[in-house]
Amino acid sequence: MASSRLPVLALPYPLILLPASRLTMPVSQQIGESILALIDESDTLPVVAAIPITNQTSNTAAPVLSEWGTAARVLRLVKPTARNPRQPYLVSIHGLTRIRLIAPTDTSPPPPDLLADITLHDIEYPPTEKTPSRETVDKFRNSAMRLLDRLARDSTQQIRKDSYNKIAGMLDDITAARAPWMADVLIGSINGEYQDKLAVLATPEAEARLKLATDIFLKQASISEVSKKIASAVDESLSKQQKEFFLRQQLAAIQRELHSLTRSNASSSSSVSSVPSTTPPDNASELDDDEQHEADDMADLKRRIEAMEVGSEERKMGVREWRRLKRIPQGSVENGVIRSYLEWLTSVPWPNSNPILSASSIPQPQQVRDKTFLTAARTQLDADHFGLEKIKKRLIEYLAVVRLKEMNAEKEVREEEQKHQAKPSDTKAVVAKAEGKESKAVVPYKNQPRPSPQSGPSQPSRLGKKGVKGPILLFVGPPGTGKTSLGQSVAKALGRPFQRISLGGVRDEAEIRGHRRTYVASGPGLIVQALRKAGRGDAVMLLDEIDKVGQSNFHGDPGAALLEVLDPEQNHTFNDHYINVPIDLSQVLFICTANSLETISAPLLDRCEIIQLSGYTYDEKMHIARRFLLPKQLQANGLQDAHITITEPALLHIATRYTREAGVRSLERAIGGVVRYKAVEWAEFVDGGGSEGTIEAGGKTLTDGTGDGAMVVVDGKTRRGYRRVVEEHEIEKILGIARWDGEEREREERRGIVYGLVVMGQGEGGILPVETIGVPGSGRLKLTGSLGDVIKESGELALSWVKTHAYDLCITNTRAQDPLKVPDLIDIHLHLPSGAQKKDGPSAGIAMTCAFVSLLTGACVPTNTAMTGEITLRGRVTPVGGIKEKVLGAHRAQVTKVILPWANRKDVEHDVALEIRNEMEFVFVRTVQEALEAAFGKNTLGWRRDNVLLESRL
Numbered sequence: 007m008a009s010s011r012l013p014v015l016a017l018p019y020p021l022i023l024l025p026a027s028r029l030t031m032p033v034s035q036q037i038g039e040s041i042l043a044l045i046d047e048s049d050t051l052p053v054v055a056a057i058p059i060t061n062q063t064s065n066t067a068a069p070v071l072s073e074w075g076t077a078a079r080v081l082r083l084v085k086p087t088a089r090n091p092r093q094p095y096l097v098s099i100h101g102l103t104r105i106r107l108i109a110p111t112d113t114s115p116p117p118p119d120l121l122a123d124i125t126l127h128d129i130e131y132p133p134t135e136k137t138p139s140r141e142t143v144d145k146f147r148n149s150a151m152r153l154l155d156r157l158a159r160d161s162t163q164q165i166r167k168d169s170y171n172k173i174a175g176m177l178d179d180i181t182a183a184r185a186p187w188m189a190d191v192l193i194g195s196i197n198g199e200y201q202d203k204l205a206v207l208a209t210p211e212a213e214a215r216l217k218l219a220t221d222i223f224l225k226q227a228s229i230s231e232v233s234k235k236i237a238s239a240v241d242e243s244l245s246k247q248q249k250e251f252f253l254r255q256q257l258a259a260i261q262r263e264l265h266s267l268t269r270s271n272a273s274s275s276s277s278v279s280s281v282p283s284t285t286p287p288d289n290a291s292e293l294d295d296d297e298q299h300e301a302d303d304m305a306d307l308k309r310r311i312e313a314m315e316v317g318s319e320e321r322k323m324g325v326r327e328w329r330r331l332k333r334i335p336q337g338s339v340e341n342g343v344i345r346s347y348l349e350w351l352t353s354v355p356w357p358n359s360n361p362i363l364s365a366s367s368i369p370q371p372q373q374v375r376d377k378t379f380l381t382a383a384r385t386q387l388d389a390d391h392f393g394l395e396k397i398k399k400r401l402i403e404y405l406a407v408v409r410l411k412e413m414n415a416e417k418e419v420r421e422e423e424q425k426h427q428a429k430p431s432d433t434k435a436v437v438a439k440a441e442g443k444e445s446k447a448v449v450p451y452k453n454q455p456r457p458s459p460q461s462g463p464s465q466p467s468r469l470g471k472k473g474v475k476g477p478i479l480l481f482v483g484p485p486g487t488g489k490t491s492l493g494q495s496v497a498k499a500l501g502r503p504f505q506r507i508s509l510g511g512v513r514d515e516a517e518i519r520g521h522r523r524t525y526v527a528s529g530p531g532l533i534v535q536a537l538r539k540a541g542r543g544d545a546v547m548l549l550d551e552i553d554k555v556g557q558s559n560f561h562g563d564p565g566a567a568l569l570e571v572l573d574p575e576q577n578h579t580f581n582d583h584y585i586n587v588p589i590d591l592s593q594v595l596f597i598c599t600a601n602s603l604e605t606i607s608a609p610l611l612d613r614c615e616i617i618q619l620s621g622y623t624y625d626e627k628m629h630i631a632r633r634f635l636l637p638k639q640l641q642a643n644g645l646q647d648a649h650i651t652i653t654e655p656a657l658l659h660i661a662t663r664y665t666r667e668a669g670v671r672s673l674e675r676a677i678g679g680v681v682r683y684k685a686v687e688w689a690e691f692v693d694g695g696g697s698e699g700t701i702e703a704g705g706k707t708l709t710d711g712t713g714d715g716a717m718v719v720v721d722g723k724t725r726r727g728y729r730r731v732v733e734e735h736e737i738e739k740i741l742g743i744a745r746w747d748g749e750e751r752e753r754e755e756r757r758g759i760v761y762g763l764v765v766m767g768q769g770e771g772g773i774l775p776v777e778t779i780g781v782p783g784s785g786r787l788k789l790t791g792s793l794g795d796v797i798k799e800s801g802e803l804a805l806s807w808v809k810t811h812a813y814d815l816c817i818t819n820t821r822a823q824d825p826l827k828v829p830d831l832i833d834i835h836l837h838l839p840s841g842a843q844k845k846d847g848p849s850a851g852i853a854m855t856c857a858f859v860s861l862l863t864g865a866c867v868p869t870n871t872a873m874t875g876e877i878t879l880r881g882r883v884t885p886v887g888g889i890k891e892k893v894l895g896a897h898r899a900q901v902t903k904v905i906l907p908w909a910n911r912k913d914v915e916h917d918v919a920l921e922i923r924n925e926m927e928f929v930f931v932r933t934v935q936e937a938l939e940a941a942f943g944k945n946t947l948g949w950r951r952d953n954v955l956l957e958s959r960l
């Protein structure tokens with residue numbers, strides 16, 4: 007056996023090179039440089055020993071070289087630019103012949119890192135191969151042909167197919183001498199296992215190698231066949247599953263149809279046999295429940311569509327979607343989307359739909375035509391609300407108009423019906439698109455479902471819609487003044503369902519109009535949702551807080567959508583994006599509420615009739631508390647009248663010290679707090695053996711306790727007594743320290759401070775101090791407290807007036823002197839507290855003037871005095887708005903003297919309750935001088951008498 011010494015190029019796992027094959031692999035910098043050195047040394051291309059490393063599957067063990075390898079010629083060595091820096095070279099080698107590594111002797115040095123460099127090794131060439139037997143060659147050829155044939159068939163690329171066929175052609179007439187070489191070529195090129203290739207490399211004898219290759223080819227061919235078989239089997243089973251799914255769907259559909267047939271037969275015979283149609287069939291199983299429900303739902307949906315008016319838009323849409331629904335497999339997303347759409351579509355109370363829901367499930371309207379309707383409505387309003395006389399009067403007028411219009415509309419319907427009945431030949435053809443087929447049926451017009459006028463104003467009719475448009479009421483007022491509950495009373499009076507739509511914070515037009523169905527999880531808007539809940543097309547809808555609707559933004563303009571809803575000219579074809587069929591809202595009675603008018607857009611305001619609700623006086627609050635709030639809270643907390651008595655002073659104490667609001671919501675909450683406290687006491691008392699009877703029978707003993715928790719003797723036992731009376735001194739223990747306690751004491755009389763009257767953002771009136779101080783400066787005016795432009799101008803105007811009259815008011819000694827510069831150079835700083843709250847408007851004019859005069863003269867305005875009024879440069883006091891709210895606010899703040907513009911006399915006369923007028927002093931002023939006199943008191947300011955008559959020096 008010839009031997010030699012060759013540099014060994016270790017092939018990392020799973021690389022292997024067989025004779026007659028080629029291999030390109032990355033190598034390290036050092037190996038690359040060593041090969042370069044070899045190339046430099048020899049004249050021809052160098053030859054290396056390509057020996058596979060056999061144990062590289064585990065990274066931990068030291069690499070071990072295989073015994074057998076291939077002598078290979080280095081064809082190319084390149085160093086591409088973008089390569090891994092650890093292996094920057096690529097070397098291409100061509101296998102020449104088998105070689106065997108001669109095992110190192112014990113004395114030789116240990117091998118260096120095999121993958122880091124190439125080192126010379128002793129190798130030997132195996133002896134020349136013997137020619138294999140014909141039989142072995144034939145077997146080899148057959149197995150190779152089979153494998154190649156399989157590979158050609160499985161291959162998807164034409165080039166590969168062609169090359170496999172070409173090799174197969176070469177095998178056809180292969181000689182015995184050439185067969186071993188061919189075995190190396192084929193084994194080197196197929197995607198076989200590493201160990202098989204290694205075994206072929208380690209088999210130098212031709213006969214044995216051919217046998218090994220034959221076995222490998224057979225194995226490969228059968229692997230390929232088996233995997234092909236598995237793939238097609240998987241395919242087949244998948245399509246089987248799909249088939250099964252569709253068959254199951256068909257089966258379910260057939261079962262549903264059969265079921266509905268059986269049910270309709272059962273229901274038609276039930277009148278005779280009186281067997282309820284809902285009785286399940288004998289062989290029904292609870293496992294069929296789902297399918298049963300499904301079938302019921304579908305049948306219900308179908309009935310609802312069929313109940314829609316023939317030929318109407320909504321019915322056409324319903325039929326179209328129903329057909330789509332039936333085409334789409336159940337359980338798919340699309341199926342769910344269409345189902346939910348159809349459920350919404352069919353639950354809108356369409357006019358002229360056949361009422362398929364039982365009529366009893368919809369509250370029947372009160373007879374609006376009844377002569378006693380208005381009296382009943384008045385009683386209803388009185389039963390729900392105390393006071394509010396003007397508002398109730400306006401509501402009665404409103405209800406009277408609604409009543410008249412409804413009666414007119416019904417009359418119209420009746421007349422039109424009579425006309426049709428008079429002409430029986432006039433069978434207006436209506437195309438009835440029968441569901442499922444396009445057959446055209448002619449339905450006489452008079453046979454169509456229509457509300458009968460005799461059955462009262464039930465479902466609104468399309469015919470009558472012209473008549474019933476009423477004005478849209480807008481209740482404006484501070485929170486808790488009864489706007490929402492008035493709306494409820496109107497609905498009760500009319501006997502119609504009431505729906506409240508809260509618009510506070512609605513920023514997105516889609517919240518009102520719904521999302522288009524293309525959106526995931528789309529749904530209808532608030533209006534359609536309310537219609538569905540109401541179940542009737544003539545509900546009373548309260549659009550709550552329309553002043554809090556968001557402005558136009560990139561989500562659309564919710565205000566514009568509201569315009570369409572409220573406009574009687576447009577709302578009979580309201581378009582909800584989700585439903586996508588025009589909806590008639592003309593029968594709905596819309597009532598809006600708002601806290602202030604400022605943020606409501608002009609076009610929206612234009613469509614409404616404004617009804618102003620101001621706050622309540624303490625007297626009114628006492629009545630409301632006693633008649634409405636206390637009974638409500640008692641009921642809510644499970645107590646009865648007998649369990650609690652709040653004394654008049656205690657109630658007043660709660661109203662004045664714990665609440666300072668225009669409405670009664672906080673009062674209701676505070677009363678609730680007291681009632682809950684007593685509920686706990688009562689529960690403890692009952693737990694301790696006390697009873698209803700004890701209170702009644704032994705009431706004297708129990709309520710005689712001198713204070714809370716007094717120990718009393720009942721039935722010979724001593725225990726804590728229950729006091730039903732709540733007195734003023736107990737309130738602090740129950741509700742905690744009063745919120746408004748001692749506010750009057752804080753309002754001390756100080757130079758430069760005057761109280762003005764304001765209306766806050768929520769429509770609530772109150773007092774606001776105007777604070778001024780003089781600071782060293784340069785004669786300028788500084789205004790702070792989140793003031794708007796108008797109020798700032800008012801401040802400058804007031805100061806100009808004071809400067810002009812500084813001499814007359816004895817502030818300066820000559821007319822030419824500036825009171826801010828003589829005797830000292832000062833700035834005036836004017837501040838309105840609650841700095842975070844925006845303030846604007848001209849009504850603080852006289853309060854600011856008084857504050858400047860107070861600051862510059864040193865005279866003070868008493869704390870029981872508050873004022874409002876706009877001033878002009880000539881010193882006139884002009885009227886302002888919100889008088890009722892402001893006066894009520896002042897009354898709540900225990901102000902006793904109010905200075906108002908002369909022109910606002912009528913507002914006080916008309917709007918302010920008599921009891922308040924009696925309790926407060928009103929001074930109406932025409933000029934600033936009069937206002938100063940009223941504020942500071944007669945002769946307090948030292949006017950230079952000669953000039954008093956001069957109104958203005960301008």
Ligand SMILES: Nc1ncnc2c1ncn2[C@@H]1O[C@H](COP(=O)(O)OP(=O)(O)OP(=O)(O)O)[C@@H](O)[C@H]1O
Nearest residue numbers: 390391392484485486487488489490491630634670
């Ligand atoms: N005049 C009244 N008589 C009897 N109860 C009243 C009266 N005014 C208000 N209430 C009661 O006060 C509570 C609050 O009223 P409601 O909810 O109608 O206020 P609102 O004006 O709608 O307030 P908001 O502007 O905050 O919505 C309700 O329980 C209502 O019954």
